[in-house]
Amino acid sequence: MTLAAPVSPHHRTPELLAPAGSLAMLQTALAFGATAVYAGQPRYSLRVRNNDFGSLDVLRAGIEHTHAQGKKFYLVSNIFPHGNKTQSYVKNMQSVIALKPDAMIMSDPGLIMLAREAWPEMEIHLSVQANTVNAAAVKFWSKVGISRVILSRELSLDQVAQIRQDCPDTELEVFVHGALCIAYSGRCLLSGYFNHRDANQGSCTNSCRWDYKTHTAQVDASGDVLSPQRSGHECGQGSTVPAEAHQSIAYLLEESQRPGQYMPIEEDEHGTYVMNSKDLRAIEHVQRLVEIGVDSLKIEGRTKSPYYVARTAQAYRAAIDDAVAGRALNPELLGQLEGLANRGYTSGFFQRHTPDATQNYLRGYSESGRSLYVGDVLAFDATRGLAQVNVRNKFAVGDRLEIIHPAGNVDATLTRMENAEGVAMDVAPGSGHTVWVDLPQAAVGAFVARYVQTENLVESDQPVAMV
Numbered sequence: 001m002t003l004a005a006p007v008s009p010h011h012r013t014p015e016l017l018a019p020a021g022s023l024a025m026l027q028t029a030l031a032f033g034a035t036a037v038y039a040g041q042p043r044y045s046l047r048v049r050n051n052d053f054g055s056l057d058v059l060r061a062g063i064e065h066t067h068a069q070g071k072k073f074y075l076v077s078n079i080f081p082h083g084n085k086t087q088s089y090v091k092n093m094q095s096v097i098a099l100k101p102d103a104m105i106m107s108d109p110g111l112i113m114l115a116r117e118a119w120p121e122m123e124i125h126l127s128v129q130a131n132t133v134n135a136a137a138v139k140f141w142s143k144v145g146i147s148r149v150i151l152s153r154e155l156s157l158d159q160v161a162q163i164r165q166d167c168p169d170t171e172l173e174v175f176v177h178g179a180l181c182i183a184y185s186g187r188c189l190l191s192g193y194f195n196h197r198d199a200n201q202g203s204c205t206n207s208c209r210w211d212y213k214t215h216t217a218q219v220d221a222s223g224d225v226l227s228p229q230r231s232g233h234e235c236g237q238g239s240t241v242p243a244e245a246h247q248s249i250a251y252l253l254e255e256s257q258r259p260g261q262y263m264p265i266e267e268d269e270h271g272t273y274v275m276n277s278k279d280l281r282a283i284e285h286v287q288r289l290v291e292i293g294v295d296s297l298k299i300e301g302r303t304k305s306p307y308y309v310a311r312t313a314q315a316y317r318a319a320i321d322d323a324v325a326g327r328a329l330n331p332e333l334l335g336q337l338e339g340l341a342n343r344g345y346t347s348g349f350f351q352r353h354t355p356d357a358t359q360n361y362l363r364g365y366s367e368s369g370r371s372l373y374v375g376d377v378l379a380f381d382a383t384r385g386l387a388q389v390n391v392r393n394k395f396a397v398g399d400r401l402e403i404i405h406p407a408g409n410v411d412a413t414l415t416r417m418e419n420a421e422g423v424a425m426d427v428a429p430g431s432g433h434t435v436w437v438d439l440p441q442a443a444v445g446a447f448v449a450r451y452v453q454t455e456n457l458v459e460s461d462q463p464v465a466m467v
Contacts, residue, residue: 013324014290014297017074017173018313021302022052026062028306030069031406033317037066038105039302040076041096044089046129047076047302056095063099075101077115078127080108090118097122103148116145123147128175133159135166142170148295149173153180154189154198157285157350161292171295176286177312177337178300180277180348192349193277194255211256214265218250264343281337281345283316287323307373307392307447310404311340339371339449371402371449375428380444386418386436387443389428395450396427403439405446412439 018034020026026037039053039062040046052058059075066073075096081089089111097119106112107127115124125148126132126141133152141149148171151160155174164172181189190207197203252262280300282289289297297320299312315333322330337345375389395401397417403410416438417425428435439448 012293014294014320015072015173016313016316016320017296017298018309019178019299019302019304020053020062020309021047021304022306023058023062023065025302025304025306025309027065029309029313030066030071032310032313033406034071034299034309034313036072036074036102036296037062038074038076038298040078040105043092044079044081044085045076046078051302056099059096060099063101067100072102074103074105074125076105076127077111078105078107078129079111080129081111086110086114090114093118105150112144112146125171125173126150128152135163138163138167138170138172142167147171150175150298153280154192154349157288157292160289160294160350164292164294172293173296173298174289174294175280175300176282176289176297176316178280179343180280180346189277213254213256215252215254215262216250217252217262217264278344278346279342280348281334281342282347282350283319283333283337284329285347285350286316286319287329290320290323307376307404308340310447311336314404314406314409335370339373339452370452372452373447374401374450375448377403377439377443377446377448378434380441381436382441384418384422384436385438386416387439387441389435389437389439389448391428391433391435392431393450394428394430395448397425400451401439402449402451403443403446404449405443407442414438 015035016033017036017038018029020029020037020039026039029037039059040051041059042051042054045051053062063073077093079085093115103123103125104115105125105127106115107129112124112126115122124146126146128150130141130150131152132138132141132149133155138149149167150173151163153175155163160172160174188204188208191203191205192198194207195205197205251265253265254260254262286297297316299309299316301308301312315336319329319333322328372393374393374395375391377387378390379388380386381388395414397414399414401412401414403412414437417428418436419425420434420436422436425435428437
């Protein structure tokens with residue numbers, strides 16, 4: 001494995017840009033190390049659900065809180081609108097622009113033109129939806145008044161570096177964490193994901209039309225899908241599974257030319273996601289991105305939870321600070337991200353062919369620090385000497401916990417738990433409950449995670465480093 005050279009002291013610290021789908025999420029992102037946040041109105045951004053910023057009052061509160069922290073607020077206005085929305089856009093946005101967001105994130109050329117005419121002093125960042133993949137396009141957008149370009153996710157690190165070299169006067173932003181789209185209006189990533197033939201460059205292999213078979217598999221207690229070989233049951237179309245396992249069954253997709261490579265098909269109340277990509281996690285490439293001189297590293301996830309943005313902002317804050325100081329990546333950060341709900345992680349297109357040794361290195365360290373979000377610390381009762389926790393997931397007396405706080409993370413082993421009436425309990429059963437546990441007063445406002453025992457994991461007595 002080739003180690004990156006230490007970052008030269010003259011490299012500047014890139015912005016850490018975090019998502020905000022609610023005011024609580026915005027406040028959490030800033031508290032845990034983000035230097036900028038982005039939020040959008042449901043009508044004009046690509047996040048309609050789980051979005052509290054349709055209210056002008058919430059927008060005002062978010063912008064004021066961000067500016068009070070000395071940080072930046074970017075307003076997302078990145079839809080490709082039909083004619084009816086373009087006609088009312090300027091009128092509807094006047095009151096929003098009056099709140100003085102630091103920039104607008106936009107993708108549609110028509111809306112960009114309207115915004116430039118109505119508010120020539122407003123800074124505009126070009127959304128990733130515009131699919132910018134080369135320096136010529138960056139130069140084009142710069143000439144029409146765009147100050148920052150958010151580069152397409154399809155680019156490798158070397159391609160980002162070339163654009164940086166060719167466009168030294170335009171700010172560049174890249175995504176480093178979050179969901180990856182398989183397709184957007186025909187801009188499919190599936191072919192590139194499977195065999196590095198990019199549909200956006202005219203070499204699509206029509207991966208969506210390949211021959212796929214389904215298999216059944218079991219889900220273990222931690223939520224991991226077991227492969228058919230590990231599940232202990234004959235799997236395949238029409239196979240049977242013991243009745244007691246019916247509530248823990250998953251379905252796997254297998255492409256005919258890739259036997260033994262199983263992709264889980266998951267279903268929830270919204271439906272089934274057959275062509276679902278793994279999530280992006282590029283924390284191992286932060287040092288290279290800092291060396292390249294990328295201006296902003298962006299986390300995806302406006303529909304996620306405050307816990308998600310706390311974990312991601314904290315981890316990437318530490319990775320950026322280490323990179324700027326010339327320190328190597330702390331592998332424990334990988335474990336902290338592993339504990340988030342995810343579809344499996346990939347470094348996306350940054351590194352086209354990741355060596356197996358690197359993949360094993362990353363996986364091994366990510367397992368060692370894996371944890372599950374279990375609660376929020378709400379208050380402290382000095383008389384009882386206990387902290388009140390709003391339970392999110394099951395945890396129990398004896399569990400090793402991680403207290404996740406902006407001031408730093410600490411570990412604790414839980415020895416005492418009571419209900420509201422002071423009756424001793426052994427287990428907090430799950431979401432919807434409130435319990436009192438032996439955590440210190442300083443933990444108020446923190447998130448709580450439970451370390452997960454994983455297969456072949458040797459428990460360490462060393463606490464997780466504070467970040």
